[in-house]
Amino acid sequence: MCGRFTRTKTVKEVARLFELAEPPPELAPRYNIAPTQQAAVVGLKPDGVTRGLIQIRWGLVREERHLKGAPLVNARAETADTRPTFSDLLESRRCLVVADGFVEWRKDHPGKDPHLFGLKSNEPFAFAGLWDVWHPPAGGKPILSFCILTTDPNELLKQLHDRMPVILRPDDFGRWLDPDAGTAEVRSLLHPYPADEMTAVALTTRINSPRNDDVACLEPLHV
Template sequence: MCGRYTITSPAPALEARFEATFAGTSAGPSYNAAPSQHLPVILNTEPGRIQLLQWGLVPGWVREVQKAPKPINARAETLADKPSFRTLLQRRRALVLADSFYEWQATASGKVPHRMLLNSEEPFAFAGLWDEWLDRQTGEVLPSFTIITTEPNSLMASIHNRMPVLLPDRAAELAWLDDSLSVPEHQALLRPHAAESMREYMVSTLVNSPAHNEPAVLAPAA
């Protein structure tokens, strides 16, 4: 599962890294990105733009958005088997921009939060899916996304039994957005990231609340 992450890199750095420009106002740094927030993503339909979408997928076929489940994650292994995700895998893929993510390790004394990031500390992209929901009364369109997860690598295995799919390089990011590739070719990209290129450390329980969206949540636990 991936329920919190960070995206703290400045807008110019993100634009240079992902070869895309922000559509309108860019979001400020988020040290504790949480579901329901609007966060930067790149859609396969507009690979040159960085847009802010709501985290928590609202499928286009939903009738009552307030009552609908809003999955924040989708399992890589079953995407092609579930009708709700199969069409999105074919038509609506996204890069979810991030520079680290959090996971909670179950211990005898309670759940302990850890922060995972690349050794380089550079921004990266999660593989994601997106959709648009249309309010037929007001005409308002709500775009939203979910993050794809897979089995853990050796770094993550002792912390949690799932991890988000971090696309390993620019070639993989472009391939994920490429509409000319087949579903099996896209699915082949959904693998655990190389453990040797990542590191992790414990952080304080400040991160437990999305209200704490400040640099202090990045500090190693005492």
């Protein structure tokens, strides 16, 4: 799964990577993005061509019950096309989740041994995301939200966990966002990112609390 991630790069770096027609509004660095918080995603504007960036809720909301209990932050790539909650979104409501790192904890020791994973290139990247908009039946402001697709872990991740988020290569951004590309066409993108192109750093437990969101969250653990 993916339970926390980071977005610390500059607006300029983000705009360049995602080929945004208009620079996004200034984005404060995020060192510890947690479920139910707002996070930056990239999708197509109404013209179906131009890419835009907005911040929406991490934790998919498709009905009122999704606001209660554990948020839907992840969807398994292997079964997303067969589960009613995700199948129509995989077909037509895909987005790019802006990130430059993500945190996993050792599965057999919940809350201990947090590790930060990123790319050796130190570049920002995108998770494969699904989004939706929910209109409360009693009225009120619509809720835009997203979840992150996960897949089997690569050799680096499997030491800690049995899942990892799907990371898309820049050359695949267009196909993932293409409204004419159906589920069958994008399924091939949902695979583990190569371990030899990634890094892992042990962190202190400061990042365990979602109340902490500063650069100290990413300080390496010194043993």
